[in-house]
Amino acid sequence: MLAIGMFNCIRRFRSVRRLKDGFLIVRCPYCGNLSIARAGSRTRSCSFCGKRFSISSVNVLRYVANAREASELTRRLKKRLRV
DSSP, X not given: OHHHHHHHXXXXXXXXXXXXXXXXXXXXXXXXXXXXEETTOSEEEOTTTOXXXXXXXXXXXXXXXXXXXXXXXXXXXXXXXXX
């Protein structure tokens, strides 16, 4: 189920990638930390390990329209992954 959801999300991300508004919830390929990036950005620095990575090469977990929704969803996902 999760793999199918990720595949659909990545497919949606490719179509949304040209937009400048909205936010992406991405996973750092080095440490696995979840973070938020703007939809139009190409790279992101991880807030946990400090390494810079390309957004096109990471797992995009979800696309959301506003920052508040992205923050709340990231908190919920981090809480779920800790358990």
